[in-house]
Amino acid sequence: MSDLTALTIAEAREALVTKQTSAAELTDAYLAAIEAANPQINAYVKVTADKARAMAKASDGRIAAGEAGPLEGIPLGIKDLFATEGVHTQAASHILDGFEPRYESTVTANLFADGAVMLGKLNMDEFAMGSSNETSYYGAVKNPWRRKGSNLDLVPGGSSGGSAASVAARLCAGATATDTGGSIRQPAALTGTVGIKPTYGRCSRWGIVAFASSLDQAGPIARDVRDAAILLKSMASVDPKDTTSVDRDVPDYEAAVGRSVKGLKIGIPKEYRMDGMPAEIEAVWQKGIAFLKDAGAEIVDVSLPHTKYALPAYYIVAPAEASSNLARYDGVRYGLRVPGRDIADMYEKTRAAGFGHEVKRRIMIGTYVLSAGYYDAYYLQAQKVRTLIKRDFETVYADGIDALLTPATPSAAFGIGDQDMAADPVKMYLNDIFTVTVNMAGLPGIAVPAGLDDGGLPLGLQLIGRPFDEETLFSLGSVIEQAAGRFSPDKWW
């Protein structure tokens, strides 16, 4: 076959089963693409070529024996946040230098049990803290998309920037990602790919480096809605090793792709129409409304009155949980150690050298809001506001709304080293304004590409569902995909 990396997961699955290609050939095609592109894109922090070839060979054996799993021979990229046994797992941080866990995360174990092949570990914002993939110890990832007629390097979004960029540049068939405030959906929107953050508790968090435990969820980034459904089916499970893993069977998500959305009620939350929102974001939102209406869905204006408080509440809850989770990096059990005159000095020097600027900033904020005298004013207040945010969603769902449609991001991809964002951390945080509410309420959300802006850059829409109703999101997402078409960048690398 000609260009094997052009195949979607569904197409590759078909080609493998019908023996038009082999898992070994497919893996070699991706390894060659990575070798050629990664020096420019910087999506992979570690390529595991030998392991990939061995896994592909084993897949070919199982295919020949008629024992192929649902993802047999499909080459995937794995975000550096997932523990992979004996393989580089550093959350793109200096403080985890050399860490190679002796265990496998539940999500990657599920994928490999279904036959998937690991190509390597993907770049990301350090400890998943960022919206541009610029906080990585391994340097920024470049977005495969560029503005028409421009050579300016753009960010792929974050924190799953390596996942999104590798999928968009065809350096893997699909990728794992994680989302704490928008880290799957924002990079998917900025790279013209599909990303879904499932309901909190759907994918096990066991073996995923923790950022903010009450918000973190794993999910896939893929080239289209069907591939995202195929990947989520394998990633999701009920896991006794994660006490927040929810005891519910995993449905056949792929069956929901292409299902009729006739009669579904889609809410349009008025609070997502922000002051100063670019006209092209409003335009793509209106386009999405028209697509769903044409498919027979009913459009209803709704209100989620506490929306504007989600981002400030997030910037209390997430850093608070992070400051606690990241206390374990002390130079004793793993990773970097910088010697000191006594044990406290060793801790302080190790953490000063090992954490990047953004991570330190968030640990400091978290430590402050949890410190004596401030807990009630900040943390407790934020957790109460979080209850109100969740109640907003419960109210519209109780009124019969099946899903909500919003923009995914407030803008298209921006330049690497953007001066405005570097000068003011809050400007960078505003990237997650449309996605963070979903994490605060634990709901599922999917980002689907819906068009290009005037400069030729992809724009995404977000669909938010009821708890554990990812299927409706796949049905609605495929309607948008059918109507809008698919988008891939012109190759410059």
Add this chain to the structure above:
Amino acid sequence: MSVDTATVRRVARLARIAVSDDDVAAMETELNAILGFVEQLAEVDVSGVEPMTSVIPMEMKKRQDVVTDGEKADDVVANAPASEDHFFMVPKVVE
């Protein structure tokens, strides 16, 4: 509320992060920008509202109180910067 340099130093000490004078000055500005942003939460009326403890209502999972794992001392210390006889090595803490 806003932080001054003394507070930044105190918080850095609590967080066990060594900071230079330059770090403290930069962090003071940045932390105040973030705290200024989250300040708006104070205007929300939360009287009678319970704080969120779990986004998905579920019962705490329990398991039998039995040993299910262990005998992995080699694995446990495998990634330690310094270890000896299955102990993590740290600078002396007691005289």
